[in-house]
Every structure is written in C-alpha cells, then in structure tokens.
Amino acid sequence: MRAVTQSAPGGVETLSVSDLPDPVPGPGEVLVDVAATAVNRADLLQRQGFYPPPPGASEVMGLECSGTIAAVGEGVEVWSVGDEVCALLAGGGYASKVVVPVGQVMPVPQGIDLVTAAALPEVACTVWSNVFMVAGLRPDEVFLVHGGGGGIGTFAIQLAAATGARVFTTAGTEGKRQRCVELGAERAIDYREEDFVEVVRAATDGRGADVVLDNMGAKYLARNVDVLADEGRLVVIGMQGGSKAELNLGALLAKRGAVIATALRSRPLDGKARICASVVEHVWPLVADGSIVPVVSATLPLAEVAEAHRLVESSESVGKVLLTP
Ligand SMILES: NC(=O)c1ccc[n+]([C@@H]2O[C@H](COP(=O)([O-])OP(=O)(O)OC[C@H]3O[C@@H](n4cnc5c(N)ncnc54)[C@H](OP(=O)(O)O)[C@@H]3O)[C@@H](O)[C@H]2O)c1
Numbered sequence: 001m002r003a004v005t006q007s008a009p010g011g012v013e014t015l016s017v018s019d020l021p022d023p024v025p026g027p028g029e030v031l032v033d034v035a036a037t038a039v040n041r042a043d044l045l046q047r048q049g050f051y052p053p054p055p056g057a058s059e060v061m062g063l064e065c066s067g068t069i070a071a072v073g074e075g076v077e078v079w080s081v082g083d084e085v086c087a088l089l090a091g092g093g094y095a096s097k098v099v100v101p102v103g104q105v106m107p108v109p110q111g112i113d114l115v116t117a118a119a120l121p122e123v124a125c126t127v128w129s130n131v132f133m134v135a136g137l138r139p140d141e142v143f144l145v146h147g148g149g150g151g152i153g154t155f156a157i158q159l160a161a162a163t164g165a166r167v168f169t170t171a172g173t174e175g176k177r178q179r180c181v182e183l184g185a186e187r188a189i190d191y192r193e194e195d196f197v198e199v200v201r202a203a204t205d206g207r208g209a210d211v212v213l214d215n216m217g218a219k220y221l222a223r224n225v226d227v228l229a230d231e232g233r234l235v236v237i238g239m240q241g242g243s244k245a246e247l248n249l250g251a252l253l254a255k256r257g258a259v260i261a262t263a264l265r266s267r268p269l270d271g272k273a274r275i276c277a278s279v280v281e282h283v284w285p286l287v288a289d290g291s292i293v294p295v296v297s298a299t300l301p302l303a304e305v306a307e308a309h310r311l312v313e314s315s316e317s318v319g320k321v322l323l324t325p
Contacts, residue, residue, distance in 0.1 A: 002325055003060045003095035004305050009049025012306035012313075023058070023092070023099040025073035030100055032067040032085065036118035036299070037093035039312045039321045040064070040151065041238070042265065047309065053091040054266050062093020063265065065100075066108065066117035076102050084108050086117040088125050088276055090265055093118075094305065096325040103273025106280050110288035119294040119320040121276075123155035124283050126237060126264050129275045131156060131213055132163075132282070134260055135233040139164030141210035144200055144227060146220065148188055149176030152237070154295040154319040156213055157183045159283065162291040168200050168209065172315065179318050183295070197227045208232060218242035221259075228257045236261040295319025 005018040025031045043061045045051035053059060066086040069079050079085065079102065087105045092098040108117040131137050137160060145156040148169030160167045161184030170191040171177045177188035187203060189196045200209050208229040214220055219241025224234045225248060232255060252259065264272070286292045297317040300308045302325045311317045 001095050001097040002302065004062075004302060005060070006047065009047065012047070012309045015047065015305045015309065017303050017305070020060070020095070022097050025071055025076075025099050027074040028076060028102050029073040030069050030076055030079050030102060030105055031071040031073075032065060032087060032098050032100055032105075033070045034065045034067040034093065034096055034098055034325050036067075036115040036322045036324045037062045037065045037095075038118050038122065038151070039308045039323065040122055041240075041312065044309060044313055057090035058092030058098070060092045060095050062091060062095065062098070063089050064118060064121040065089060065093040065098055066114050067098075068114075069105075070097065078102065079105060084114050086121050088121040088264075088272060094302065094323060096302075101269050101273070103269060104276055106276050107284070109284040111290070112287060112294065115299065115322065115324060116294050116296060118322055119151070119296050120287065122264070123151050123320070124279045124287075125272075125275050126152060127156045127159055127213070128279050128283050129264065130235045130237060130260075130262055131160060131211060133275070133278060134262065135211045135213075135235050137163070137165055137211045142166045142168070142200070142204050142207065142229065143211050143213070144168045144170075144196065144209035145213040146170045146191075146196075147215045147238075147240075148180040148185060149173070149318050150215070150315075151295075151320045152213070152215065153180070154183055155292065157185050158292040159286065161185070162286050166204070168196070168203070170196050176318055179295075195223075197223050200227050204229075211235070213237065216241035218245035221245040221247060225251050225255075225257065225259070228252075228255055231256050233258045233260065237263075296322055298322070299324060301325075
C-alpha cells in the first residue's frame with residue numbers, strides 16, 4: 001500500500017509518501033481500501049513527536065477514513081467485501097489501505113458521497129460522545145463551543161442547533177464567524193475583541209452556558225467556569241492554550257458545576273464501539289436529512305500531505321481538510 005511516512009518528528013517537510021506492506025485484518029477486523037482520510041489537529045502534534053499512537057496502533061497517522069471493505073477477518077459477519085463505509089481509527093488512515101476493528105466501522109450516511117464521508121467519523125464521535133452522551137445537552141439549554149470554524153466546531157454548532165439548543169461560539173475571523181452563523185450559531189463571538197463570558201451572559205439574561213465544549217484548555221479554564229450556568233458542564237477536549245491552570249473550586253461548587261476532560265483515541269475498543277453505534281443511531285439520520293452538512297474546505301491528494309498539514313496548522317481552513325490516496 002501507499003502511506004504517509006515520516007523521516008523524523010518535526011515540520012511538514014518530514015512527511016512523504018512511501019510503499020509499505022499491506023496490513024492484514026485479524027479476528028474481528030476488516031481491511032478498508034481507503035477513499036479518503038482527514039487531517040486532524042492531533043496529527044499535527046503526532047508529526048511533531050508530542051502525541052505518539054497508543055500501544056498497538058499503526059505508526060501511520062490518520063484518525064478516520066472512508067472507503068470500501070476489501071477483506072474481512074475471522075468472525076466478522078456484519079460487513080462484506082464491497083460495502084462502502086467510514087471509520088474511526090486509532091491511526092493508519094493516511095494510507096491506501098487500513099485495518100479497522102469492526103466496532104469502529106460505520107455505514108456512509110445516506111446522501112453523502114464516499115470521499116466526503118471521511119470528514120465525519122472523528123467530529124461526529126467526538127461531539128456526540130462529549131456533548132450528548134457525557135454532558136447531556138438538552139434541547140432547552142444553552143451551548144457554547146469554542147473554535148466554531150474548525151472541524152469540531154462546524155459539526156458541534158450544527159448538531160446542537162439541530163437538537164434545539166441555543167448555540168454560541170467563538171472564532172478568530174469575520175469569515176469564520178459568518179459561516180458559524182450560517183451553520184446555526186445564534187451568535188459567533190470574536191474572541192480577540194470580545195469577552196465570551198459577557199456576550200453569553202448578556203444574551204441569556206445572566207444564565208450563561210449549560211454546556212461548554214472547549215479546545216483551549218488552560219487558557220480558557222477560569223472564564224469557562226465563569227460562563228457556566230448553574231449545574232453547567234464544561235467538557236475540555238483540547239489543550240491548544242496549555243494543560244495546566246488553577247481551578248477555582250469555590251466558583252464551581254457554588255454553581256454545582258462539572259469539569260470533564262476526555263480523549264477519544266485512547267478509549268478501549270468497547271467504548272469506541274458504543275460511541276460509533278450511538279452516532280449511527282442518533283447522528284446519521286440528521287446527516288441523511290440534511291440537518292447537518294459535512295464542512296470540507298479542501299481535498300488534496302495524499303502526496304500533498306505537507307500542504308494539508310500547513311492549511312490546518314495555519315487555521316486558514318474552515319471545517320475539514322481531506323486527503324485522497
Ligand atoms: N479529546 C478528543 O477526543 C478530541 C477529538 C478531536 C479533536 N480534539 C481537539 O479539539 C480541538 C479542535 O479540533 P479540530 O479538529 O476542530 O481542529 P481545527 O479544525 O484545527 O480547529 C481548531 C480551531 O481553534 C480555533 N482557535 C484557535 N485559537 C482560538 C482561541 N483562542 N479561541 C477560540 N478558538 C480558537 C481555530 O481557528 P480561529 O482561531 O481562526 O478561530 C480553529 O478553527 C483540537 O484541540 C483537537 O485536538 C480532541
């Protein structure tokens with residue numbers, strides 16, 4: 001197979017495409033002929049040597065893919081050769097073939113083409129599991145997602161809005177803020193010029209946000225606790241603003257609030273399988289009926305992986321950047 005390999009941890013110049021032996025599906029696994037994969041922010045950290053693959057995962061980058069089943073391992077009955085699928089991966093997506101545990105294989109949502117389907121698994125599983133399965137966002141609640149123009153943000157806005165919640169978001173450029181409003185945000189906040197705590201409080205008669213999905217970590221911790229409504233839930237999934245900060249437990253306790261931090265990649269197989277099954281049941285119908293559209297800003301050939309990483313790193317892209325082998 002063709003796959004992206006790396007000479008040493010570092011910048012985009014360390015990435016190239018090489019031939020590697022085809023992976024072989026073991027019991028409970030399938031082999032997928034990859035139609036497309038997507039660049040995730042975690043891949044940038046992996047490239048720099050800061051986010052090694054979990055034990056047993058492929059050394060090749062790539063946390064999601066779409067494609068066609070090429071072979072099935074022992075005991076796999078739900079999928080057959082030729083089925084079109086998309087999948088959540090612990091690694092290995094930047095390649096023409098990848099092996100996937102069967103619990104992480106999902107059908108392509110109705111009406112979505114095979115290449116575009118690669119934009120969905122990571123954002124759908126992350127947003128659904130954190131905002132709904134963990135934080136339990138309800139239709140009458142207020143939701144704040146930071147980084148609304150990113151892959152996670154563009155999906156979170158649409159999913160929360162589709163379920164009836166009021167959605168607020170932060171974004172760094174006017175173009176991204178406009179897109180966020182088109183996708184269903186009631187208000188997109190300029191995080192450089194405005195204070196998101198003040199804006200959300202003012203728009204909600206002082207109530208604040210019931211659920212916050214955060215990509216910034218340390219930098220936003222104090223203000224995220226500030227913006228929480230009574231019984232609010234802050235879910236931290238990214239540390240773009242650092243990992244260590246002081247938490248005012250008094251402020252959290254007074255609100256009966258919760259701070260939760262999660263990672264999808266390192267979850268056990270059965271946990272990932274539960275999330276994928278729940279996404280297929282609850283989220284795919286909203287994609288199929290057009291309530292949620294995949295947001296893709298660029299699709300590049302695998303050989304242009306360096307440019308794809310540069311695009312995501314620069315935050316110029318809106319939504320996802322895809323790679324096709
Ligand atoms: N824990 C997990 O399981 C998990 C799973 C998937 C993703 N993640 C994390 O979730 C985060 C988002 O992922 P992604 O794939 O959506 O990445 P992405 O597409 O690169 O989006 C990140 C966004 O953050 C915005 N941003 C930068 N500085 C900001 C600030 N100070 N305030 C608000 N927004 C800011 C960027 O754009 P602008 O500055 O132009 O607005 C960009 O749109 C990443 O940190 C990623 O590692 C975690």
